Amino acid sequence: MKNILIVDDELNIGLLLSKFLTKNGYKVKTVTTGVKAIDCLSKEFFDLVLCDYRLEDTDGKEILIKIRENYPKTGVIIITGYSDIKLAVELIKLGAHDYITKPLYPDEILNTINKAIEIQNVLNDNHTSVVHQKDNTNNLVYIADNNFIIGESIASKDLLKQIMLVAPTNYSVILTGESGTGKESVAKAIHLNSPRKDHPFVAMDCGSLTKELAGTEFFGHEKGAFTGAMYTKIGHFELANGGTLFLDEVGNLSYEIQAALLRTVQERKVKRLGSTKEIVLDVRIIVATNENLVIAMQNGRFREDLYHRFNEFSINLPSLSARGEDIMVFAMTFLNLANAELNKNIQGFSKEVEACFLTYNWPGNVRELKNVVRRATLLTEGQVIQLKALPLEISTYAKKSVLDFSEQRQQKPRDLKNTAMDAEYEAIIKVLQEVNYNKTKAAKILNIDRKTLYNKMKAVNLDT
Structure with a gap:
């Protein structure tokens, strides 16, 4: 039986929630102050804390921070009397599972709590770091493929919670972070957790687009629309209709293409080149970049109006060096995938390789680690990957290694x-x-x- 702590200085609300959750199979304890809540947590394990934002002696944010620091296996949901999206985003980034506004509705509360418990179970029990859909009840909507890995670090858990917060909405999202941090995998995880999950996820690399090709790639063209147009081509917007369009390296688009893109995003309509027929669009847009678009705007390289169209929600992906606790989790997952691909049964890594992995700075981030493990798996003939199977620049450059x-x-x-x-x-x-x-x-x-x-x-x- 899952154990829930309710923290609310309104006794009636605490009593009603306690009775309702007890009837639905939860063990519940209720307190009225932050001090009592922390005291309870020090004496007993709780799977989840349901905390009012405004308390007599503190606020929900302070309670949340203390729980994250001292009781990381306990999930937190904040309840408040007013709706504020900025506060909601701040609380999620600090580690809250969710944010509920009053008045409280039983079905909404129960669904939110069930979902939070499921996610916390994944975070606490996950060792393989690959999560799949568990059921068809929508209580657990998190779905991911083998390219998305949940780590054990605080940064990874916060990333998951931000994905879970924005996924059910139709918000456009900007993903930022260094090259190789897994922006496309995060975009796909957002899509697969959204109501659009049964519709197309279409990825487009804007970094490789020339000005001449961009229009036809985005919007498509009719046969004979221009010299060389030997057939009708469906553009990426049309391909993604009903689903999600992921635009990678969006900062590389020319100013001219940005203007055409803005018009399409605003009007939610598209015309193939050479056609007069407008196609109505229902597309969610997720964009990714490894450069600072604010600086690009200031330098006149990126349209401010387009930036604000995209920036309804933003997630910054941490570098691999900032997720040190995840490195061996990632490495073992990549090893399992490589074993399956190459029909091998390598069991793990030598202590020297682990030390090297944990101290190397990984400039190529998760992508580099995956490639290194895949290569080492191919080169290894025994049961354990040794230092000699690593690329020379990694085995020799690990300047901070234990060795x-x-x-x-x-x-x-x-x-x-x-x-x-x-x-x-x-x-x-x-x-x-x-x-x-x-x-x-x-x-x-x-x-x-x-x-x-x-x-x-x-x-x-x-x-x-």
Whole structure:
């Protein structure tokens, strides 16, 4: 039986929610202040906290932050008396599962709680990091293919929650982040969680488009519309009708094409080149870029009006180096996929390879890691991938690796300061290995906060 903590200073609301959720199979406890809520969480595990935003002694945001820091396996839903999309986005980015406005409706509350519990179960129990549709009830609508991986880091869990927040809407979305962070996979996850999931997902690489080809690729053309038009071509907008159109590297489009794109987005109609017939569009647009479109606007390279059409919601994808706790989760998933592709049964990675993976800076992000694992799987004949199977630039460039630091330690004078640093190094490494490099868990075991752990890791050249 799932355990829910209700935090609300209005006794009647707390009592009504408690009775309703108990009837629906949940174990429920109710408190009226933030202090009592934190005290309960310190004594008992709760799967979910249902918290009013305005409390006598604090607010829902502060409670949310404390829960995220100290009880990451507990989900949070915030209840408030007024609707504010900016606040909702802020709370989701801080880690809330959802945001419910009063008045409260039983069906809505139950559906939101069931969905939050399902997602939290995925986050807590997921080890393979590949999630598929579980049922047809819409209680769990998260669907992903093997290209989207849920990590274990806070950054990955926050990314999932933002996807789950925006997916059911028709908002246009801008995805930003370094090259290789998985923007197309996130776009597809948004599509597959939306009401459009049974309609087309069409991806278009704007970075490879010339000015001459862009019009026909976007809008299509009729046979004979121009010299060389030997057949009728359906454009990407028309192909995606009813579904989602994903435009990658949208910042590379010429100003002229941006103007035509704006007109189509505004009017929700398209005409093939050479045709007079207008086609009504129902398309959700998700765009991606690895450059700063605000700077591009300031420099006159990207239309401000088009930017605001796209920017109804934005998600910044973290780099792989910012998701250190996820690296081996990703690597094992890619290994399983490569095993299936190559008909192999490699079991894992040597300790040296793990150390290398965890300390390399991954400029190509998730895409680079996937390619490295795929290549190493092909080259490996035994049961474990060894250092020699990695590309030379990775095995030699891992400047912060455990192996490199061990060599540096041997060259240092054996004075008291270096001896103490060595002991600290050994303790940190031992704990990190025990918890699979989960820094939050390591900090708790070492009885220090995360910031102190990062500082100590940096001091011994282990910061990732």
